[in-house]
Amino acid sequence: MIDAILARRSIRKYTDEPVSDEHIRAILEAAMSAPSGMNRKPWHFVAVTDREKLDRLGATTTSWGMLKEAPLAVVVCGDPGISEKYWDQDSIAALENLLIAVSMLGLGGVWLGCHPNPERVGPVREILGVPEPVVPIAVLSIGHPAEEKEPRTQYDEERVHRNAW
């Protein structure tokens, strides 16, 4: 069953098929089932299907070009006004849930880092109208996969310590 976690790979190529509203709802339900400090849920999600907005997001930085082909982006935002300490950690837990759900549904997605790069946060904030103090942490590019990758772990014994460093 853990295979479902190992099967999540970064998918950057998509078919033309749109992502259905049912799938968008399902991946957001998975995201919002993440744990959060004091259960404050300091997250917001902007689901972008508008072609012009996707193209503008894709022009933000050279490494985001796949957004120009993607039918969906989900921008994961954290709100320090809701949880000063854990707004970023909790939002990333929700993000990872969402990516696993994408894979489980037969969709494909890739995590594009935004925060803490001001030259990315600024344009994303402007394109989507994200208000202060909310921070766009990451952009997830999502679609129906047009590439296949094998499941894999990257298990490395050197990163594992037993009872002490």
Add this chain to the structure above:
Amino acid sequence: MIDAILARRSIRKYTDEPVSDEHIRAILEAAMSAPSGMNRKPWHFVAVTDREKLDRLGATTTSWGMLKEAPLAVVVCGDPGISEKYWDQDSIAALENLLIAVSMLGLGGVWLGCHPNPERVGPVREILGVPEPVVPIAVLSIGHPAEEKEPRTQYDEERVHRNAW
């Protein structure tokens, strides 16, 4: 299949049964299958099964008492020396993978926040010998569940924005 994500709940009560080495290996494989910026994998994991160390961790702060009953803790650490920008985000993605794997295997676990609380980071660093600049981000308390919780989402339409805020 997304049900497996919704089924992950915070489990704070455990039976006396130890967590097997096979299960420890499996949850660490799941953790290390997470994506990371530039695939740098800036994470480390300290698997603690030593009773005395678990008890000392459990005495760090009043909200960590369940560690005194838990047969296993996994301390998730991030290394800014490996990824200056994404050490914390990538380590949290691995953490969330690990928590979902725990649930999938029929184990139970709960995320105990450590960073950015110096009064927690300091003792954890000292008890486990975590070297600078590595940061103990969170402690996961894990065991065989002695409590049951229903799957649930916390879906909130107010946190969802379509194409713009």
